[in-house]
Amino acid sequence: MKILTDADISAGLPAPAAAAALLGKGGAAALLILLFLAVTSATSAELIAVSSILTYDIYKRYINPKATEQQILWVSHMMIVAFAIFMGVAGTIFYYIGISMGWLYLFMGTVLGSAVVPVALSITWRAANTWGCIAGAVGGFCAALIAWLVTTSKLNDGVLNAKTTGQDYPMLAGNVASIVVGGLIAVIWTLVSPNTTFSWEQTRAINSPESHIHHKTAEPSAPGEEDDKDSSEKNQVTELTQPATDDDLRGITTDADLDRAALKKAFKFSVWSSVALFVILIILVPLPLFFSKVVYGVKGFTAWTAIGIIWMFLAVFTVVLYPVWESREALAMVSKGIVKDIFTGGSGRYIAPTTGTA
Numbered sequence: 001m002k003i004l005t006d007a008d009i010s011a012g013l014p015a016p017a018a019a020a021a022l023l024g025k026g027g028a029a030a031l032l033i034l035l036f037l038a039v040t041s042a043t044s045a046e047l048i049a050v051s052s053i054l055t056y057d058i059y060k061r062y063i064n065p066k067a068t069e070q071q072i073l074w075v076s077h078m079m080i081v082a083f084a085i086f087m088g089v090a091g092t093i094f095y096y097i098g099i100s101m102g103w104l105y106l107f108m109g110t111v112l113g114s115a116v117v118p119v120a121l122s123i124t125w126r127a128a129n130t131w132g133c134i135a136g137a138v139g140g141f142c143a144a145l146i147a148w149l150v151t152t153s154k155l156n157d158g159v160l161n162a163k164t165t166g167q168d169y170p171m172l173a174g175n176v177a178s179i180v181v182g183g184l185i186a187v188i189w190t191l192v193s194p195n196t197t198f199s200w201e202q203t204r205a206i207n208s209p210e211s212h213i214h215h216k217t218a219e220p221s222a223p224g225e226e227d228d229k230d231s232s233e234k235n236q237v238t239e240l241t242q243p244a245t246d247d248d249l250r251g252i253t254t255d256a257d258l259d260r261a262a263l264k265k266a267f268k269f270s271v272w273s274s275v276a277l278f279v280i281l282i283i284l285v286p287l288p289l290f291f292s293k294v295v296y297g298v299k300g301f302t303a304w305t306a307i308g309i310i311w312m313f314l315a316v317f318t319v320v321l322y323p324v325w326e327s328r329e330a331l332a333m334v335s336k337g338i339v340k341d342i343f344t345g346g347s348g349r350y351i352a353p354t355t356g357t358a
Contacts, residue, residue, distance in 0.1 A: 002017070007100070010100040010102035011102070012101040019031040043087070046083075046087075048080075051079040051083065054075075054079040056072075060072060099162055103165075103166040106171040109175035109178060110145070110148050110178050113175055113179040113182065114136065114140025114141040115136075117183030117187070118136040118182060118183075119137075121133060121186055125190070126195070127194035128190050128198075129189050132189025135189060136181075136183065139181060139185045140185065143181035144181070147177035148173055149165070150173075151170040151173040152170040
């Protein structure tokens, strides 16, 4: 097996090299398929996420609040195309200027880290100040860029290029400045000027059913007035309201589906789990190894590899297999509906069971 250079490692070649060394051409082909699946699934998720943000949070919110479903669908498709072109152009530029996958992976924390604490506060702290969170995200990003470039310049006698800016210490400085400064700005701003008007009922109301559904109908003109009105007045539109039907409310989360006690219990579990994993994976394991500057022998490396493999299988069970088992009833229902749609004349649409006495 060829010894990999730093550039090879930064380009993401350790996994293909290991697969080819252990399994030959079959291993290389298997990893190529795995890479294709990972790239396409990640790209698909990003396309949908960015398209949704641009369509609903920008276009419908600020540009055309009264957009029809057809207009929203068209804009979402255009945003997918536009972002796909943007990703292709950006990827090509990065390749030709020498930006590797490792560089991008490290730089991602510098760019995005400043929003971590503000976003977390916005969904967990009722008093979180809106402008404080925005200022934290923007201010942390600016501080990260300054720390990243200044550290690079100091450690490399003022030389700034793809190689020097991708070094560990400059990237570490940018990542730390991003998350720390962004968090401090958001927290301090909120403590000085807390939000006293927000209530979690506003977020709980997002999935609440509308009490009325609006319908637009044409108001006919009187027979004697048709000649005196232009075409726009003839088709004057008025709004009528009527109670929402069962079909209108389908898929809405009701209070009966939300067990507050269970939600609080799940929230506490997720918080403590996150804290425990942070302490173990970020502090207890890496820092002692870093400060001791240990170099593994054969036995140590074997133990480390075994722990990694065990962790991988536990992760596969937790993230892949258990959710499938947990959702087995819903998956079976969806599968039956698909089969019914394809092979029978009826509709496979789910109809909730009705309760009541005949």
